[in-house]
Amino acid sequence: MMNFFDLPESCYYGRLIPKNSFDKYTSTKQKKMLTDVVSRMSWTHKLAPYTINLSGKHIVELQVIQIELKRKKNIADILSVIDKSVPYSIVFVVKFGDEVFVSATVKHVNPNSTDSCVLDWTFKSDWFLIEDFEIVMNLRGSLDFVFFDLCKQLSPFASVAEDSLVDLVSKTSIFSKLDKEVKRLRAAVNSCKQFNRQVELNLELLRAEEEMRNLVIEGN
Structure with missing residues (x-):
């Protein structure tokens, strides 16, 4: 098991998790x-x-779970299952071969069931080579800060000087919606055969791209 975040020995837990734990x-x-x-x-x-x-006030404990894959595949559903069933915040490091990605979800206890959590937003990186691992856990201040700082690194707003986790979730959610809209419009422009409609789509695309830029500028 690799210590990706170079965490102190006092934090080491080193337990294998049986796959049937979440049946x-x-x-x-x-x-x-x-x-x-x-x-x-x-x-x-x-x-x-x-x-x-x-x-921490909101983050009572922060767990690190490593998952090794047999093949490279989207396992967002599996991560969600684990996150919903564990009452503490989790940082996942998912590994396949010499590649990894990191994921962390903001969540809260389900008011209708103390046996599960409600997932508010997931921050995650793309796949990257292990040798390029640069995400860090800044162990200072409080567990709230440690988790917030890590989530920032997984967001488009990594250089924000001061902010709250609630604001970061809100900004990242808006950015994600705009990003999806930009991709949809780009695809629509490329497939459109009618010149007038293509012009309209291009204008919509420019507006959406401008909103994304402004959001990043305001956030940073």
Whole structure:
């Protein structure tokens, strides 16, 4: 198990997670994905007041879970299942061969069921080479800061000087919607055969791209 974030030995947990640990929360399709796609799941580190001497108001504990895949595949459903079933914040490092991606979800306890969590927003990186791993955990201030700072690194607003996690989720959500709209409009422009309609689509595209730029400028 690799210590991707170079965390202190006091945080090391090193427990393998049986795939059937989440049977209560998984569908038949998700169980099959766990079997067919996931090679191993390891709970590698635990950040808490008694392991790192940092506490938090909203983040009581921060867990690091590494998942190794048999093949490169989108396992967002599996990560969501784990996140919903664990009451603490989790940073996932998903590995396939010499590539990884990092994912962290903002969540809160389900008011109608203390046995599960509601997922508010997931911050995640693209796949990248392990040798290029530059995401860090800045262990200072509080666990709230550690988690917020890591989420910033996984967002389009990594250089924000001061902000709140709520604002970061809001800005990233808006950015994500604009990004999807820009991609949709680009595809529509490329496939459109009518000149007048192509002009209209191009104008819409320019407006959406400008909104994205402005959002990043305001956020940074």
